[in-house]
Amino acid sequence: MDRKEFLKLSCGLCGISLIGSSVLLESCKKTNAVNAAPQGPTVNFTLNLGQPANAALNTAGGSVASNGVIVVCTTVTSYYAIAQACTHAGCSISFDKTGNDFVCPCHGATFDTNGNVTSGPANAPLKKYTVTRNGNILTVAG
Ligand code: FES
Incomplete structure (x- = not known):
């Protein structure tokens, strides 16, 4: 050659x-495109706000994880709930009160309060649930 x-x-x-x-x-x-359907288990459970394990839900910014869902208190009478398993590889996310978002400890994905991905590597949103309050009882379903 x-x-x-x-x-x-x-x-x-x-x-x-x-x-x-x-x-x-x-x-x-x-x-990395975020166009998948929200992911999370189907649930229907109650939390008693009078029980010590749920006391964080009596304060704005407090959160409790239960049944694969994180329930967050936004005001004393307003709540929302997001699936707890990260859509990347299933690690348990946690609520970051300071950033008002959800953070995955495994690879750093973040989600907003509607469950949408705000930073990868997760590429699907988290399922959001309805939360209703009747007296001291919260019902989480979806
Ligand atoms: S498992 Fe959550 S970012 Fe990887």
């Missing part, structure tokens, strides 16, 4: 390599 043939072959391989790289980058972009 002379010098000209070597350069032609090398440039050809570089071109193929660049095309391959751009295809790989494009497929990574699609993997």
